[in-house]
Amino acid sequence: MMERIKDRLRRFKQSAPGHRFQDQHADRREAHSSAFGRVLRLGAGIVVTVVGIIAMPAPGPGMLITAFGLVMLAHESLVVARLLDAAELKLRPIALAALAWWKRRGTGARIALGALALVIAGACVLIGLKLMQVVA
Numbered sequence: 001m002m003e004r005i006k007d008r009l010r011r012f013k014q015s016a017p018g019h020r021f022q023d024q025h026a027d028r029r030e031a032h033s034s035a036f037g038r039v040l041r042l043g044a045g046i047v048v049t050v051v052g053i054i055a056m057p058a059p060g061p062g063m064l065i066t067a068f069g070l071v072m073l074a075h076e077s078l079v080v081a082r083l084l085d086a087a088e089l090k091l092r093p094i095a096l097a098a099l100a101w102w103k104r105r106g107t108g109a110r111i112a113l114g115a116l117a118l119v120i121a122g123a124c125v126l127i128g129l130k131l132m133q134v135v136a
Contacts, residue, residue: 018089021074021081028075038076045072057128 008024015023052066074081105113 017092018085020088021071021084022078024071025074025076025078025081041072042076045069045076048072058125 008027011027012020012024046069049066049069049072052062052064052069055062055065070080070084074084102110
């Protein structure tokens, strides 16, 4: 199983940006899986995506869970695959610029920014808890 995952990841990286998810979708279609399996994977992708969206406001891996669910959906839906490919083309330059900016920062600045992010996340948790007390 790990070899299959590694092979899929290698093929994903080798695909051209803007076509990666569509290529994965085509590979999945060529696997000739049963209709029941496709429906099951589609349902699982929807559930995982919704759980990720619900988890986003709380600290934790909500964004990662949502991305995983969308990838699951892209394997079964060409429309979602095309949307993810378009999003990759839009977000890639932003991510590369952010990474370059981060690499130019010194260690002290990175630590300060990380601490600031933790303080902001903690404040969001406290605000969320207060809001839950007000609503309850």
